[in-house]
Amino acid sequence: MSQALTLEPPRHWGRTAAVFVAGLALALPLLASDRIWPFAVIAAALLIPALLVRPVWGLYPLLVILTVIPPEHVAGILDYDILPVDLYMMLYTILWVWHKGIAGQSIRTSPLLFPIVLVVFVRFLSVFATPALIEGSLVSWLRYVEWLLVLLIVVDVARSADVIRLLHIFLFVIGAQSLLSIAQASLTVTLGGKVARGGTLGETGLLLAWLQVYALLIGFSLSHRAPTAGKRLAWWAYTVMIGMGLISTLGRTAWITTAVALLAYHWLDRTTSLGLKAARAVRDFVTAGVMLGILFSVNHLLLGLALWRAATVTSLGETFAWVERLTLWRVGLEMFVQHPILGVGTGNYVDLLARMVGAEDARTTHNAIVGVLSETGLVGLVTYLFFASRVVALVRRDLRTHTASPLYPLLLPLGSTIVAMLFADWLGWTSFTVWSMFFLALFVVLVREAGPGGGHERQS
Numbered sequence: 252m253s254q255a256l257t258l259e260p261p262r263h264w265g266r267t268a269a270v271f272v273a274g275l276a277l278a279l280p281l282l283a284s285d286r287i288w289p290f291a292v293i294a295a296a297l298l299i300p301a302l303l304v305r306p307v308w309g310l311y312p313l314l315v316i317l318t319v320i321p322p323e324h325v326a327g328i329l330d331y332d333i334l335p336v337d338l339y340m341m342l343y344t345i346l347w348v349w350h351k352g353i354a355g356q357s358i359r360t361s362p363l364l365f366p367i368v369l370v371v372f373v374r375f376l377s378v379f380a381t382p383a384l385i386e387g388s389l390v391s392w393l394r395y396v397e398w399l400l401v402l403l404i405v406v407d408v409a410r411s412a413d414v415i416r417l418l419h420i421f422l423f424v425i426g427a428q429s430l431l432s433i434a435q436a437s438l439t440v441t442l443g444g445k446v447a448r449g450g451t452l453g454e455t456g457l458l459l460a461w462l463q464v465y466a467l468l469i470g471f472s473l474s475h476r477a478p479t480a481g482k483r484l485a486w487w488a489y490t491v492m493i494g495m496g497l498i499s500t501l502g503r504t505a506w507i508t509t510a511v512a513l514l515a516y517h518w519l520d521r522t523t524s525l526g527l528k529a530a531r532a533v534r535d536f537v538t539a540g541v542m543l544g545i546l547f548s549v550n551h552l553l554l555g556l557a558l559w560r561a562a563t564v565t566s567l568g569e570t571f572a573w574v575e576r577l578t579l580w581r582v583g584l585e586m587f588v589q590h591p592i593l594g595v596g597t598g599n600y601v602d603l604l605a606r607m608v609g610a611e612d613a614r615t616t617h618n619a620i621v622g623v624l625s626e627t628g629l630v631g632l633v634t635y636l637f638f639a640s641r642v643v644a645l646v647r648r649d650l651r652t653h654t655a656s657p658l659y660p661l662l663l664p665l666g667s668t669i670v671a672m673l674f675a676d677w678l679g680w681t682s683f684t685v686w687s688m689f690f691l692a693l694f695v696v697l698v699r700e701a702g703p704g705g706g707h708e709r710q711s
Contacts, residue, residue: 302346303353307408309343314417317686318424318462321453331390331598336685340397347404359407361695362645366638367402371395373593373634377627380596384603391598398688405692411658411700414693418469418661425466426489428452428459429496436499448500460502461681464509464671465690467493468516468664475531476660487538494542504679512671519647519667522654576617579604583616583625594628619676619683639673639682642691646670649698656701665694 302309316336326333351358374395378388409417428450436448449459470490477483497505513535517523523531582604586595595603600616616622623631646666653659669691672681681687 302343303350306343306347306350306404307410307413309346310405310409310413310417311420313339313343313689314421315424317689318421318428319451321451322458328390331387337394337397340400340685343404344400347408351407358403359699361402361406361692361699363638363641363691363695364402366634366641367399369634370631370638371399373627373631374597377593377596377631380590380593380628381599384596384599387602388596388598395597395683398683398685401685401688402692402695405689406695406699409693409696411697414696414700415661417693421462422466422469422489425459425462425496426492429463429466429493429499432459432496433499436501457500457502457505458686460497460500460505461508461672462686463493463497463500464505464512465665465668467497467509468512468668469661471513471516472660472664491538491542491545494538495545498542504675507678508671508675508681511674512668515670516663516667519650519670520663521651522659579616580618580621583618583621586625587621587628590628592628593630594624594626597626600625615680617679619680622680635682639676642673643670646694653698653701658697658701662694662697662701665690665697669694 313336316339320335322334322336324332325335325338371392374392378385378392381388431450432448435450439448448454449457452459467490470486470493474483474487474490477486497509517532583600586600586603589595600622616625619635620632623635627634646669650659650662650666653662656662672687675681
């Protein structure tokens, strides 16, 4: 009888140490001339040994970068901003590929990989649509490669235990960011200045508001499904706090998306009777009243500003932001009409917009559908709709399949928010970002682990 012998792959510690020392040596001469890059190099060098041993550890710094560090310019290539998360993903991808090569392991994938690869491929084809802007378009296309890599890496390295730990950290950080946002907004409104909100993330794209949608839905789910009454009450209080933080960001599109996410939550939930859903709807209204009441007691001026902000959603002719968005959409559709097949090329919308209407500050179309049409034409729209429909179909199927799983209280809010974010594409730009792909990948991992032979760790 033969015995199976499993050998661990060799650890190339000598090579790892050489790279580590080289990174530190590279940082030393920079110390005299720059205050930021040396620390970045040192941090990168310190990460190398850890990530080569367990690449999943790299997801924790990625989460912190997404939730704490503002997505602002730190470097540039051909007038395109390189963000902190972009620099981190460059290092992380290299180390992940290096680890896979050393370990000789195959990459675990997902059914969503094909539609996502198709989107990235069409984005690459569109690079050649406008030859005069091809260099910048190639740089912009790299963001979609990064978007794809986030799915590949997270799905490959994470287990359900990792996802649960990551979500715990995420909920804690977003809770702290929400409190900071409430304090910032309350103080500036009281003093009569421009409203400052968004925690450490600031007003750059109001990223905190989008992250709060995920946190609010998870808290909402656990306030109903946590195992004990005490934990359900604690999660309800957390949901109220996140809701107040979401109000303080004044992010109208995120507010609408939250409402859609709650509707999707009830639509996708197959474990609750219609009567219980109605009872929970009443509780939702009570929760909203508690949020508004606390916010009024804390700062009624901020509440008044939030209510005014909400009222402007339907006042298309009275709010500059809406007039600006309508202009961005109109110009995007004009680009599509002129280049209907492959559009004007990935990333070229902003460049051409500046020439056409002089809008130097616009970074996106504030509408992913118009953005897809303008930059990748009809071919891009077909691939985007294929991607979006596959996501919705898989979320529905997976939630129906795993209703009895201990992971269902996390799967349901994540899946509901993912579906709502696809709706938000019609009003904003949510799908083609690192953070949106990060949460989609976490959902994919939980689904895989909820199946036969998965982790089945219970959320507390």
